[in-house]
Amino acid sequence: AQRVTQPEKLLSVFKGAPVELKCNYSYSGSPELFWYVQYSRQRLQLLLRHISRESIKGFTADLNKGETSFHLKKPFAQEEDSAMYYCALIQGAQKLVFGQGTRLTINP
Amino acid sequence: SAVISQKPSRDICQRGTSLTIQCQVDSQVTMMFWYRQQPGQSLTLIATANQGSEATYESGFVIDKFPISRPNLTFSTLTVSNMSPEDSSIYLCSAQGEDQPQHFGDGTRLSIL
Numbered sequence: 001a002q003r004v005t006q007p008e009k010l011l012s013v014f015k016g017a018p019v020e021l022k023c024n025y026s027y028s029g030s031p032e033l034f035w036y037v038q039y040s041r042q043r044l045q046l047l048l049r050h051i052s053r054e055s056i057k058g059f060t061a062d063l064n065k066g067e068t069s070f071h072l073k074k075p076f077a078q079e080e081d082s083a084m085y086y087c088a089l090i091q092g093a094q095k096l097v098f099g100q101g102t103r104l105t106i107n108p
Numbered sequence: 109s110a111v112i113s114q115k116p117s118r119d120i121c122q123r124g125t126s127l128t129i130q131c132q133v134d135s136q137v138t139m140m141f142w143y144r145q146q147p148g149q150s151l152t153l154i155a156t157a158n159q160g161s162e163a164t165y166e167s168g169f170v171i172d173k174f175p176i177s178r179p180n181l182t183f184s185t186l187t188v189s190n191m192s193p194e195d196s197s198i199y200l201c202s203a204q205g206e207d208q209p210q211h212f213g214d215g216t217r218l219s220i221l
Contacts, residue, residue, distance in 0.1 A: 043212055043213065043214045044215075045212070046109075046209050046210075046211065086150065086151070093156065093164070094156075094204055095166075096141075096153065096202075098152075099150060100149075100150045
């Protein structure tokens, strides 16, 4: 079965430090992966998708099929990056499977 | 991207009653979905809302408990029936256009006493 694993429930880093949120997946086909973010008191919103290969708010994520990973990275964390981050993949019929989420806290 | 409105945003209900949640999208979309997020948990797909036909339910979810309607391409409802405290969750609607990623509503926070 398809599965998304985010090993860290909580992650805390200092402002200006690099950030890496880990995501591993299991999927038998060719995966389509996403990162969603939920800021305090806001709706869940798409941060980036692997097929776009773009950088959003300084974040990037590269799909590594060999390691079945899609880690989210940012070289210099900002306080406004504090949020809940969910990694997700698409399985058949466009259904999203979510990881458990990582709560990122950026300390001043 | 589509703007998704959900209502009510929250409700407190008595056990044994039912509540219908509405989801309105500001443009025509191909797919609409309903998710549940239990306290401290991630999102779990309940069902795919199919326009003009019965919804497609995921394992562990049944139509009698979570009847879903989708009368057109921009509107869907989810009913939580015969509620118990275990149904206390956030219920989220999402929508997806052609070749577009899924976008989510604000969710409905439901508490059952």
